Amino acid sequence: MRIAVFSTKSYTRDYFDRANARLGHELAYFEPRLQVETAALAAGFPAVCTFVNDQVDAPVLECLRRGGTRVIALRCAGFNNVDLKAADRLGVVVVRVPAYSPYSVAEHTVALMLALNRRVHRAYNRVREGNFALDGLVGFELRSRTIGVIGTGRIGAALVEIMTGFGSRILAYDVEPSAAVRGSGAEYVPLDDLLAAADIISLHCPLLPPTHHLINSAAVARMKPGVMLINTSRGGLVDTRAVIGGLKTGRIGALGLDVYEEEEALFFDDHSGKVLQDDVFARLLTFPNVIITGHQAFLTEEALTAIAETTLSNITQVERGESCENSVAARKS
Numbered sequence: 001m002r003i004a005v006f007s008t009k010s011y012t013r014d015y016f017d018r019a020n021a022r023l024g025h026e027l028a029y030f031e032p033r034l035q036v037e038t039a040a041l042a043a044g045f046p047a048v049c050t051f052v053n054d055q056v057d058a059p060v061l062e063c064l065r066r067g068g069t070r071v072i073a074l075r076c077a078g079f080n081n082v083d084l085k086a087a088d089r090l091g092v093v094v095v096r097v098p099a100y101s102p103y104s105v106a107e108h109t110v111a112l113m114l115a116l117n118r119r120v121h122r123a124y125n126r127v128r129e130g131n132f133a134l135d136g137l138v139g140f141e142l143r144s145r146t147i148g149v150i151g152t153g154r155i156g157a158a159l160v161e162i163m164t165g166f167g168s169r170i171l172a173y174d175v176e177p178s179a180a181v182r183g184s185g186a187e188y189v190p191l192d193d194l195l196a197a198a199d200i201i202s203l204h205c206p207l208l209p210p211t212h213h214l215i216n217s218a219a220v221a222r223m224k225p226g227v228m229l230i231n232t233s234r235g236g237l238v239d240t241r242a243v244i245g246g247l248k249t250g251r252i253g254a255l256g257l258d259v260y261e262e263e264e265a266l267f268f269d270d271h272s273g274k275v276l277q278d279d280v281f282a283r284l285l286t287f288p289n290v291i292i293t294g295h296q297a298f299l300t301e302e303a304l305t306a307i308a309e310t311t312l313s314n315i316t317q318v319e320r321g322e323s324c325e326n327s328v329a330a331r332k333s
């Protein structure tokens with residue numbers, strides 16, 4: 001099938017070309033993000049491949065449909081940026097990659113935890129400047145601490161498995177608790193109890209209307225003083241202003257983000273020569289106890305290979321008229 005691949009980076013092309021050697025699709029790579037201004041690039045392409053910050057809303061879908069597109073292949077798990085009802089109405093099939101090495105994201109989550117806890121970012125800068133003082137670098141042992149995992153699907157479960165290895169106590173919260181996660185040593189508790197008891201809170205639920213700003217000022221107020229908060233899921237789970245308030249009072253002792261609610265304007269591109277226009281993001285960067293990575297938790301060889309292979313296989317299945325287990329249906333409400 002002819003596939004227009006939006007938001008292309010060098011690593012996208014490398015892994016998609018490799019996976020496509022076996023599947024034989026015709027790939028056209030476009031660097032721009034998919035949005036209403038760029039949707040016309042896909043005219044004549046029956047398949048469009050998008051990433052997390054492409055705008056797959058109703059106007060874009062209508063433009064794509066007019067150009068002959070009949071399948072949107074998301075090369076990611078989350079589909080909060082897609083108007084599924086509009087896709088359904090227009091007869092456009094949406095497929096995604098529901099699982100691609102959840103360990104990639106879980107391990108990046110642990111990287112943020114360890115770096116924040118042992119102040120690796122500060123130590124790195126000090127040593128490069130010949131400053132070997134240890135003041136302000138005191139951490140704690142994860143072994144004796146309580147980790148709160150919100151959302152225990154694939155990634156949350158992988159994190160539980162890893163943190164069990166550290167010897168930490170694991171509290172979990174999910175609207176659909178998992179017997180396997182419980183079996184691996186986590187204790188399911190109500191959300192408020194988790195917020196009050198955890199030394200580290202890590203978010204792994206999807207961004208949906210009920211989870212938007214799950215971490216707001218009321219949630220921050222319930223947290224243990226000095227708590228570490230990690231979000232490698234979706235930016236909209238966290239009310240950034242509420243979290244900045246928590247950092248200023250010390251209620252939040254450390255913050256690790258791989259995602260940010262206004263990341264579309266920033267992430268995945270080099271803005272280093274420009275003046276930062278996002279004052280909220282700029283404030284986050286001033287805290288010594290905040291580490292932000294630019295949505296890179298998925299960026300491993302294993303995940304990129306799995307993403308490319310699953311995305312192209314999904315399109316092959318749709319092309320052949322087969323049912324695709326990775327299709328995403330609109331909710332009937």
Ligand code: NAD
Binds near residue numbers: 156174295299
């Ligand atoms: P998953 O679907 O396997 O698990 C999500 C879990 O969240 C499920 O167990 C679900 O029951 C639970 N959940 C749903 N609503 C909830 C609520 N209101 N409160 C608590 N739990 C709730 O998804 P996954 O593969 O584990 O991925 C989790 C999220 O990670 C994705 O939605 C995506 O946004 C994000 N993600 C980020 C990256 C990255 O690079 N940073 C990469 C992949 C995925």
